[in-house]
Amino acid sequence: MKHIKKYLTTALFLLGCNCSPAELESKEAEVGSDSSAVEQEEFAWATWETCSQKPGDHPCDFTLQDQNSNEVQLYEQYGKVILLDFSTMWCGVCNNIAQTGETMVSDYGAEQFVWLTILVENTHGDDPTTEDLQRWAELYGLSHPVLGADRSIVDLNAEDGYPISAWPTIVVIDQEMTLHNGINGWNETVVRSWVESLL
Numbered sequence: 001m002k003h004i005k006k007y008l009t010t011a012l013f014l015l016g017c018n019c020s021p022a023e024l025e026s027k028e029a030e031v032g033s034d035s036s037a038v039e040q041e042e043f044a045w046a047t048w049e050t051c052s053q054k055p056g057d058h059p060c061d062f063t064l065q066d067q068n069s070n071e072v073q074l075y076e077q078y079g080k081v082i083l084l085d086f087s088t089m090w091c092g093v094c095n096n097i098a099q100t101g102e103t104m105v106s107d108y109g110a111e112q113f114v115w116l117t118i119l120v121e122n123t124h125g126d127d128p129t130t131e132d133l134q135r136w137a138e139l140y141g142l143s144h145p146v147l148g149a150d151r152s153i154v155d156l157n158a159e160d161g162y163p164i165s166a167w168p169t170i171v172v173i174d175q176e177m178t179l180h181n182g183i184n185g186w187n188e189t190v191v192r193s194w195v196e197s198l199l
Contacts, residue, residue, distance in 0.1 A: 064147035067133035084171040088121040091167035098140040117146045
């Protein structure tokens with residue numbers, strides 16, 4: 001129990017952006033003023049005025065490149081429960097949980113759950129290359145997206161990035177793109193309970 005409390009007391013997250021990103025404006029243009037309610041629902045984020053990585057808010061969008069050199073956008077995952085796994089290649093725990101994403105996607109179904117691994121550093125502490133992302137995915141037999149980021153995604157003051165103070169850091173976002181939970185470190189029982197409560 002004390003370990004669970006330790007993990008739960010590590011708080012989340014960021015005051016992200018002033019969020020009128022260009023992506024949102026382009027989605028608004030796509031929806032148009034005379035579109036049906038179905039189209040409006042499809043692009044629900046077009047009506048969001050702000051975003052942040054604080055629990056209870058809509059997280060700010062991002063687009064990162066995956067191990068196959070494809071761009072993956074957070075908002076493209078709208079309608080699924082999303083788990084963001086911020087990891088580094090040199091982190092022992094990150095290596096230990098790398099295959100957990102595949103297991104959880106299998107358990108919960110790819111149509112309703114997605115695990116996005118976001119590698120922030122390679123084994124040398126540098127920004128990961130596409131080759132690093134491919135090596136990670138191949139080493140652990142991963143089919144889910146392994147995305148490359150850099151330390152600009154980290155902000156211990158929680159003003160311009162995630163206050164990541166331990167690797168991995170896990171974030172759980174619901175189908176309506178609302179950030180619910182975050183944990184610095186790893187506790188599978190806790191993380192699974194968060195995901196299952198949203199499915």
